Amino acid sequence: MKVLIVDDEYSVLEALREYLGLRGYEVVVAARGDEALTVIQQERPNIMLLDIRLPGLSGMDVLRQVRQTDPKLQVIMITALDDAGLRREALQLGATAFAFKPLDVQGLERIISTALNQPPPLAPKSPFKSSEVTVLVVDDEPEICVALRYYLVGLGYRVLTAPTGAEALNQLRTAHPRPDIMLLDLTMPHKGGFTVLDEVKRMGLRLPIVVLSGNDADLVQSATKVMGVRRFLQKPVPLPAVERTLREVLAEGPLLDPAA
Secondary structure, three states, rough: OOEEEEEEOHHHHHHHHHHHOOOOEEEEEEEOHHHHHHHHHHHHOOEEEOOOOOOOOHHHHHHHHHHOOOOOOOOEEEEEOOOOOHHHHHHOOOEEEEEOOOOOOHHHHHHHHHOOOOOOOOOOOOOHHHHHHHEEOOOOOOHHHHHHHHHHHHOOOOEEOOOOOHHHHHHHHHHOOOEEEEEEEEOOOOOOHHHHHHHHHOOOOOOOOOEEEEEOOOOOOOHHHHOOOOEEOOOOOHHHHHHHHHHHHHHHHOOOOOOO
């Protein structure tokens, strides 16, 4: 079952590609409307997830042209705007359904299944219960926070995000339930990752931590290991690699000790 995703937001495109690919779909992507029309001719997808706002040829323009050449292609329009007039126009042009940003990937998968009138391919089942895990993602790059949140929520995790070290520490003090694991960027303005690591240790939290960094791998790994960091992942990190690392670290249990 082939899905074409058309969106000019890299974080959305990659999060959906990773999630739907993991769920068993064959995924092709396009970041522009004209590119999408070419991909449709070459790949013949079963369904298209089409962002309305695209540079150049808009999503509505793509829909108009697609309906002239491929009236059977299922098209789900993606938008951040709850505009009744726009929805009505898209439906008149032959859109199948709508999905609204920020996207709920599990809800989107249900829309895809309904549009195609068949159950989705399923990822292999696992006894691991992601729904019982809360992940705190700390990174000052919004696109990274968005991509990780979309991906991990789609796999059942509860996800908190923090764009600064100060906000991360606040969430660790106040969030209920408290995070079970933290994905931590090292290079952030104001309170950076090393400050957060030091504060976490001072707070006596037995919290597994995975560091994400684009800096020198050997240097970062050596520097953070002595502060109780369980894993280091070099940016850019494929989303499935992040999730595999979460599972591995959680299976090992906490490392930081209040007495350390």
